[in-house]
Amino acid sequence: MSAHGQPFSMTARRSGPLRGAAEVPGDKSISHRALILGALSVGETRITGLLEGQDVLDTAEAMRAFGAEVTHHGPGAWSVHGVGVGGFAEPSQVIDCGNSGTGVRLIMGAMATTGITATFTGDASLNKRPMGRVTDPLALFGAQAVGRAGGRLPLTLVGAADPVPVRYATPMPSAQVKSAVLLAGLNAPGQTVVIEREATRDHTERMLAGFGAQITVEDGAEERTITLTGQPELVAQDVAVPRDPSSAAFPVCAALMIEGSEITVPGVSQNPTRNGLFATLVEMGAEIAFDNPREEGGEPVADLRVAHGPLKGVEVPPERAASMIDEYPVLAALAATAEGATVMRGVRELRVKESDRIAAMARGLEACGIRIEETEDSLTVHGTGAGGVPGGATVQSHLDHRIAMSFLCLGLAARAPITVDDASPIDTSFPTFGALMQGLGALIERAD
Template structure:
């Protein structure tokens, strides 16, 4: 466990920053590159703990992958069936994305594959993926409660599925898309709510076909993907920490370069719109994924209400929305966010407990929060704690800036899961 002194920003935050590559897209670039023909080159790759576990898994499956700073090259296997049996269990670390997506991608291999993860990941639910994959013909042995560790057993056939996904989860959807690409007939998936569509976008970028119409997705069997040269956009989930900091820390102005603006991911901007926040987007570009530069300044904001339909597009940013709400005029209500309870921590419980240390007036609800705004945050008398959750750790660092305090953060190493350069980038703006 690492405990650090949290930085302050006495004169606000100022400057220009390029945030690391999008975590979701970085994961998927390795997966598509591994099953494609030829050499895929990925620039601005996020070399975080989670993404490195995805790379290690594919290396164990016989894929040649090379890393040179933030550029990754993948020598594709030319299909789903050309991997080699790993000589040891695959270590998923803390990565739910790696685990759930690989369950679908590897569901039709001619050999057994074992997977395990750290203590936190081993408490995150997999039944939501295992059940539909089993209906497609996958063979999985997991713990009694469908947690890691597990074994994907050798399999020679997957069948298409007509399935209504009961949770709004891009990870579940993506796992079923991977399996559907390998099935012997089409699959039809219906989402509960629209979730991030990076898997669908990247399949098309690599020459594949996935049909989408509202909540409906049609997946036809295919395996002929062609290598690509990809530049990963900046991760809006990482940018969100500096967006909220710039709004809430007085005398701030920050520009974030080439941030991903995929419409299924910009829920944080939509939420800030509802709070009355103003920002500028310049240098827009629409390639495989929309990108642009974001400039944000300190300003007054007001409360908002968020419901279940809002959650999928900003599920990772909700702790930050809760923090921003402490500084907004009025009372904010967030509901329909019970998915937060099965993240790296129970984020509803953890956000409530940790923000209360700063003096926040926040109430835990079964599916969200009630937050009274315009609260003067103060430096905590005790250390705040990430509880091993990267996004909680970074949110608490921003809360400390707003509080203008001299707090301490326990379990600070968790931030490496998604943003190893967070402290250096924060220092660049102070």
């Protein structure tokens, strides 16, 4: 069951061509960060295009609990009156981050170097996810975490009253871990340094600079070094949130699956640390045009034009994983409709997302008649070619929004309908998904 709504199933049936403009919501990663940095700034931060999915709404509520004034002015329009770096107040209630790993890890980082205590929890899915990857580096600043076995939520974090700066090499490519350390470094004296062997999405670095932090990024031959000077005064900003490439992936891949489809997706972020899926789709033979490239809110964006055409299986380079980690589920669904095998390696991180996404996609695809091969760190999908997916299954979403949406997209191209047992988690990141897809011509409906 979802933490924020009653479970319900959805069914997708073979559809005719998808046509029209897909106005996908604002970027979830940037929405979380805009609220948090607005709360850590002095003055009023005004945000447009904010994603109003449950994950982001939970972060907004958390910022209120820490003392910021967060106001909703209309669709996508919000303001945050911040309390400044080090100004968080101790919350009087437990912080419920729902389904959001990004939200809870970034918020823990933001409070870890302030001398306050907060308790965090989430839904059944989030409470299974490992938090030690964040609480371990936060302990280096002087913060203390007490939680369930394995460092899982519910968890109480005691912030460091006298934090020290940290130099930290991330053991795995994770923008959440990197961002948590950088946010903790804001209220530590001196310089906090994060070293990445593989570059991950850089929204935190871009936004910190935009809010006035002194931050440098150096790309070496084998690593990226990010250096943040602590205890700045962040200055409130106007933030225009671009559209989310991870959400755009669903109508894009659905259109590529269905013969005759032609859609546009305006204003999608083209941040180079997020565009691995689109590079992969082009390699598969996808017909995608990137029109009107421009910059919005400090992020590169473009309008996508997508048309159906034959696709072939490819081997996705493992070094591309960090730039498309959230898109592997829908890529796996699309790969089922391509000719030949699509091999995804270096994707172990998928095992600790909202669900074990490798296992969830593998079991669901098998139920739909697709041959797969799975290892701890890889997934291979043997495509049937256009029109060859049998379908006809009910698959488990495992409380994972991306698993649910991926199989609903696949159902639009399968010979028999595909039902997702619980589609309620979709509201955490893409609350308009059903209506948007129906508007393009997709046959998706609640099944109960």
